[in-house]
Amino acid sequence: MSRLHDKDVTVGMPDGLMSFEHRRVWEKFFAALSVKTLSSSKTTNDIIRYGVSLCSNETCLPVKVFAGHAASLCGRADCIFVPRCMSVCKGEKSCPKLCGLPDVVRLSLKNKAPVTGVTVDLDKSVKESGKSLSALSETIGRNKRSVESAFLRIVVPGLAAENSPNAFIPEFNRARERPVIAVLGHPYMIFDELLSMGLIKKLTSAGYRVLTPYDIKRSVRRANACPFAGRSFYETGLDILGAFNVFRKMDIVAGMVYLTPFACGVDSIAAEFVERGIREEPRKPFLKLTVDEHSGESGFDTRLEAFLDMLPAGNLNEKRQSI
C-alpha cells in the first residue's frame, strides 16, 4: 500500500464552470483514491479581474472567471485539475469552450502550474478517457487500474446523475405559500453569487421562492427539452430548454428570469427558443438579463425591480401586505 502512495500531491480544483454541477463527483473520485484536493474559494472580484487579464477578450465571462480560479491555485496546489468534458452521456455534448478548456487554461497560465485532467467523451465511448486516465494516474502517483475503476464507478454515473447537487427542494417545501420565480441559466452563472449578482438571494429576500433547472430531475428535463428532446444538443442547453417547458406549464410559477453571460453561444439558441416559446400560451412574464465583467449592479437591480413590480404575484403580495 505504501508503495502506491509514495507521492503525496494536492490537486487544485478551480471552482468555476461545470464544477458547480460536478464538483462533488470529482471530489468523491479523488477521495476514493485518497488524493488531497484543494478547492479555490468562491468567486471574488480579484479572481474576476485576474481571469479577465489572463484570457483573450473574446471568450465568455465564465471561462475568464474559471482561468482566474485556476490562477488563484498556482503555488497552493501541485497540479490544477481541469477535466475535458466533451460529453457527459450519450446524445449530449458540451460547449466547444469546455472541450478546449484544459488547453485554454494551460496557455493562459503560461506554465505557472501543471494542468492535469481527464478527457470525458461518453457520447463517443468511455474508452476515450483511457489515455488521460493513465496520464492522471502518473501525476497523482496512484495505480492506473484503481484510477480507472474509480472513474467507472464514481465519475461516469455521477456526471449524468438524476438528482443535481444544486437542487434545493427542502427549502422550497418550507415556503409553500410564496409565489415562485424560475431562474434559468447555466449552473455556473446562476449559482455563482458574484456572477449572478446575488440574483437568487435577491429574489428570495423579495419574498419569492426560486426554482432552477436543477430542481427538476434530469430525465424530466431531457424529456421536455423541446425541440431537442431525444436529440443531440449542448448539455446546459438541454437543461434550460427542458426546465423552461416544465416551468411554463406550472401555475405556481409567476415569472421567469433568464441569466446569460454576454455573447454565449449556447444561449444564442436556447434563449431564442425560450423567448419565442414564452410568447405562446401559457404565457408568463419573462426577463432576460445579460451580464459580463463590465456589468454594473445598479443597472441589474433596476431591471430586476422593474420586473418584480410588474409581476401580478408581486402586486398580490404587496396588496396582502397593505391589508
Added chain:
Amino acid sequence: MKLTFPHMGNVYISVKALLDTIGTDYYMPPPWSRDNMQRGINSSPEFMCLPFKKILGDFIDGLEHGADTILFGESCGRCRMNYYGDLQTKILRDMGYRFDYIHLNLSSLTYGEIMSKLGPLFKGTSKALAVSAVTSAVRTIFAVDGLYRAACFVRCRESVKGSTDSIMLEFEEQAGRARGFAETRLALSEARVKLSRVATDARADPVKIGIVGEIFMLSDMFSNLEIEKKLGGMGAFAVNTMSVSEWMKKHFIRAMLPVKPRDKAVAAAQKYMRAKDIGGHGIYTVGNAELMCGSGLDGIIQVYPFTCMPEITAQPALGEISEKNGTPVMTLILDEMTSETGYVTRLEAFTDMLKMKKEKSSAS
C-alpha cells in the same frame, strides 16, 4: 416545387449548374446583397453568428420570391451550425412562411445521402444522369476554388493593378449567366487562360499571409469583405486555408476512402490543443497555423464571426504559435457592425509591418 438555397462563397456556381442540368425550378438569391443580410439580421438572435444571419436573409429572400423548398446542410459536430436548421425553421414559420426543409447531413455526405435527400429534385431524371451531375458539381467546386487560388497568386504580382480583379469580375458575370456545366466550364477555362496572360512583375517577392479561421467566413467573399482581394491589392499573397473544396476533400472524398489518411493539421495542432475536436474547424485553425509557420510564411490572419465558439477556443493557441515561431498573428472578428474602413486599416497596418519585417531581415 420551387427550390431555394443559401450562399456560401462561390458554391452557387456549382449548385446552379447542377440544378440547371437536372431541370429543377429554383430561385437563387443574389450573391451580393446587403439588403438580404439586413433582413436576416433583423430576424436573428442578437448573439447568433454572422453566417446564421446571412443564411437566414437568403432564405427570406428565396421564400419572398415564391420558393417553397429550402435546401441546406447540417452536420453533427459541436458548432452551432448543426442547429441552424431548427432555429431558422422556427423563425421562418413564426414569420408566417410555409415551406419544406431539406437538410443534407454534411458529416456523412455520400452519394447515397445526396440521392436520398434530393430524391424529389431528381424526379424524372435517370439515375445515371443524376450521379454524373453530382460528380460534375463536385468537380466544378474544385475548379472554381482552384481559379480563386490562382487569382490570389497572380493578383499580388500583377504589373497593372486591377487586371486580375477585372478578369474575376468578368468570370463571375459569365458564370452567373451560364446554364449547365458546359457553359460554366467554358467560363472557367476562359478565365484561367486570361489569368495566365496577366503581365506580372518577375522580381516581385510578395509577403505571404496565411488566412485561418471559420470556414464560412473564409470562403464567403461577401462576409469576409473580400479579404483575399484586399490583401492582394496591398501586394500580399493571401493563402486561404479554408475553402469549400478543402471541406469536400475532408468530408466527401475522405468518407469514401476505405483507409482514412492521417490528418496533418490535426496532428500538428496537438502541440497546443490536445484534443481531436474542439468544434467546427477550430482544431484546423490551430493545425494549419502551425503547419504554415513551418513553411516560410510571413504572417497569419485569423478571421471569424463574432461569438464563434470553436474559433474563440482556438485563439489562445495562436498567440502561443506566434510566440514560439516568431510569426506575427492578427485576429479579425467580423459581424454586421464591422466597418470596412477599420478593417482595411488593420489589414494595411499588418501588411506594412510584415513588409518592413521582411525587408529588415533580407537586408541583414
